[in-house]
Amino acid sequence: MGLSVQEAPVSRGEQKQRTRAKLLHSALSLMAAGKPFGALSLREITAHAGVVPATFYRHFSALDELAFALVEESGMTLRRLLRDVRKTGLPPTSMLLASVKIYRQYVEDHRAHFLFVCSERNGGSPPIRAAVKREEQHFSAELALDLRQMGWMPGLSSGTLQMACYLVVSTMMNAASDILDLPEKNPQLEREFVERFVRQLRLIFLGAKAWRDA
Amino acid sequence: MGLSVQEAPVSRGEQKQRTRAKLLHSALSLMAAGKPFGALSLREITAHAGVVPATFYRHFSALDELAFALVEESGMTLRRLLRDVRKTGLPPTSMLLASVKIYRQYVEDHRAHFLFVCSERNGGSPPIRAAVKREEQHFSAELALDLRQMGWMPGLSSGTLQMACYLVVSTMMNAASDILDLPEKNPQLEREFVERFVRQLRLIFLGAKAWRDA
DNA sequence: TGTACATCAGTGAACGCGCGTTCACTGATGTAC
DNA sequence: TGTACATCAGTGAACGCGCGTTCACTGATGTAC
Numbered sequence: 001m002g003l004s005v006q007e008a009p010v011s012r013g014e015q016k017q018r019t020r021a022k023l024l025h026s027a028l029s030l031m032a033a034g035k036p037f038g039a040l041s042l043r044e045i046t047a048h049a050g051v052v053p054a055t056f057y058r059h060f061s062a063l064d065e066l067a068f069a070l071v072e073e074s075g076m077t078l079r080r081l082l083r084d085v086r087k088t089g090l091p092p093t094s095m096l097l098a099s100v101k102i103y104r105q106y107v108e109d110h111r112a113h114f115l116f117v118c119s120e121r122n123g124g125s126p127p128i129r130a131a132v133k134r135e136e137q138h139f140s141a142e143l144a145l146d147l148r149q150m151g152w153m154p155g156l157s158s159g160t161l162q163m164a165c166y167l168v169v170s171t172m173m174n175a176a177s178d179i180l181d182l183p184e185k186n187p188q189l190e191r192e193f194v195e196r197f198v199r200q201l202r203l204i205f206l207g208a209k210a211w212r213d214a
Numbered sequence: 215m216g217l218s219v220q221e222a223p224v225s226r227g228e229q230k231q232r233t234r235a236k237l238l239h240s241a242l243s244l245m246a247a248g249k250p251f252g253a254l255s256l257r258e259i260t261a262h263a264g265v266v267p268a269t270f271y272r273h274f275s276a277l278d279e280l281a282f283a284l285v286e287e288s289g290m291t292l293r294r295l296l297r298d299v300r301k302t303g304l305p306p307t308s309m310l311l312a313s314v315k316i317y318r319q320y321v322e323d324h325r326a327h328f329l330f331v332c333s334e335r336n337g338g339s340p341p342i343r344a345a346v347k348r349e350e351q352h353f354s355a356e357l358a359l360d361l362r363q364m365g366w367m368p369g370l371s372s373g374t375l376q377m378a379c380y381l382v383v384s385t386m387m388n389a390a391s392d393i394l395d396l397p398e399k400n401p402q403l404e405r406e407f408v409e410r411f412v413r414q415l416r417l418i419f420l421g422a423k424a425w426r427d428a
Numbered sequence: 429t430g431t432a433c434a435t436c437a438g439t440g441a442a443c444g445c446g447c448g449t450t451c452a453c454t455g456a457t458g459t460a461c
Numbered sequence: 462t463g464t465a466c467a468t469c470a471g472t473g474a475a476c477g478c479g480c481g482t483t484c485a486c487t488g489a490t491g492t493a494c
Contacts, residue, residue, distance in 0.1 A: 012457055016470060034340050036252040042448060053448075057470050062448095123337010126248045129395070160413070162315050167414045169386045171381065177336045181343070199374070200381045207421030226490055230437060267481080269438050320481095379475060435491070440484100447478080458468070 013140040020059045024069060028112035035068060036119055062194070067120070067128045075135040076111040081106050082142055096205065100198050107176045118177040140169045156212045164208050171200050234273045236263040238283060242326035250333055251281060251342070254274040281334070281342045288327040295320050296356055310419065314412050321390050332391040354383045371427045378422050385414050 010018075026048040030040055042063060046053045060066045071095040082102065090098050105113050121132040144158070144165040156164070182190055224232075240262035242287045244254050256277060260267045265424040295317065304312050321328050358379040360373070370378070389411040396404055 010457095012468085012470070015457090019470075031313045036250065036337055038250040038253040038337075041446075043446070051470095052472055054450080054473080057449080058470055085396040089249060089397070102300070117362055119337040121336070123252075125251055125253075126251060127396075133395070163413050164417060166410070167385065167417065169384065171283075194378070196377055199377050201419035202420060203378060203381065203425060205421070206424040207417035207419070210420040210424045211417060224490095226435085226437070229490090233437075255479075265437095268440080268483080271482080272437055274444055302489070431494090433491105433493085435489105437487105439488100439490095441486105443483080444464105445480080447480080448476105451474090452472105452477080453474105454470105454472075455481075456468105457476095458466105460466085461464090 007086060007154075016058070016200055019049070020053060022051070023056065023059055023066065024073065025049070027066060027070065030139045031115055031119070032148075036123060037070075037100060037116065038123075038125060048133060054125045064127060067124070069126065070113075070116055071120070071131045071135055074117045074132075075138070076137070076141050077110050078117075080144065082139070086146055086212055096201055100127070100194065102203065103171055103172065103175075104194055107179055114176045115122065115180055118173055118180065121173065136169055137166075143169065143185065146162065153171070156208060156211060160208075160211060160213055164204065168201065171197070171204065173202075193200055218262060230272070233263070233265060233269065234263070235335070237270065237280065238272060239286065241280060241284065242330060245329055250337060251284075251330065252337075258316075278339070278341060281338070284327075284330050285334070285342065285345045285349055288331045288346075289352070290374055291320075291324050291327045292331075292349070292353050293356065296360065300360055310415055311412060314408065314415065317386065317389075318393065318408055318411055321393055325394060328390045329394055332387055332394065335387065350383055350387070352382075354379045357383065367422055370422060370425060374422075374425060374427055378418065380427075382415065385411070385418065389414075400406055419427070 013085070020184060021181070023045060026045045027037065029052070030044060030048060032036055036128065042056050043053050045063075045066075062068070062202050065088055085102055088098070088102070107206075120128050121136065122129065124132065124187050135148060144161050147153070147165070148161065169207075175193070178197075179190065200202050215230050217282050235403065237259060240259045241254060244258060244262060245251055254277070256270050259280075260279075274283070298320075299316055301312050302312070302316070331346055331349075334342050335350065336343065338346065355376065357377050361367070361379070362372070362375065367375070389407070392407050392411075393404065396407060
């Protein structure tokens, strides 16, 4: 009829991908409500996605498989962060503060992914935890490569640089966790946490500058 | 009969405390087997403790209450660590390495408590996570006090000292988590992780030495 | 010391419920001719 | 373009199971006299 909206034609593949995305998104939503991933049930996730429980098996063989998919999604989010910071081409002097501001915005824009990573990296079941830590190592190594290419502290050995980057990444994760735990709409408290984060990174960078390899 | 062992008389209070301890210990054991706390069931815990499910309610009103008891136990373990390090009265020069060695031994001797703290501090349900973070803050503040009393870096403002201690504590927790995840009986890998931990702390201390408050 | 009663940690059975998983099915999308 | 058949994402009902919680109970420990 004239008033009916023209529906975009949807291929079977597209439709399947949409349902899969709904399942992933449902798990993240439920976690955002305070449930650890390990406490989510298949039925909860499918109900929230608006499909019948059996549908789950068209996409994943078990809950762990869904978790691995979320690890991958989250890893992509993290790598995009690096790329975004990289392409701003910041001058070294103001790099730290600006990076932290971008990072804070990123954490807020991708709350669900950061929440997932922060909570599973130590709190998940062993295989999930391992997958998250692997992603974290990649991120850390990529950061080290970036800093090296920017000519940052050329005197540091690559082993030391990697160690420092691992420390930076751990600090980033802790900061993300703290920021995510902040009560909403408390800019004062948020500023304090961000300020502490900046100071922690500054301390680390000062340490790196003073470092002398044996 | 002559062969029967003389049983120590056990008061009702003592017996109750023993059962309570068995419940706490069961939860830790099950976590050591790879289950996150959030995935444990009341029935699992009571079965492992060798009591009937209903007994649980003589000691805790819900699983969360048991978790809070574990947070307290773990907090006491952490504070005992500080006391032990403090009373060795180390000279500042060798303090760092020696402290790390004590710490590693501590983590190994109290695997279950560290596993619990590491996994719940970001991965638990919100109230449990909050309780663990509170314990961590206390620990961090106590560490700052200790360092101040030892006359360590008297030039740092107390705000900066607290910030640095928080960073140290986060790094300790991450190190504990990494050490706990190591495959058993791999001294080579373990040495590498401990070495990285020492270097991270050295970097932080170098940064603190170079720090100038604004 | 002995007796009668009170306390209460732990028992065992029962309940209704949500869980993960299975299965034959339906009906829209895709393909062959 | 039209027709007949194949594919397969999503359905809905069913299953047996372990879950948290309740309840009246038992029997050893504790207390009063």
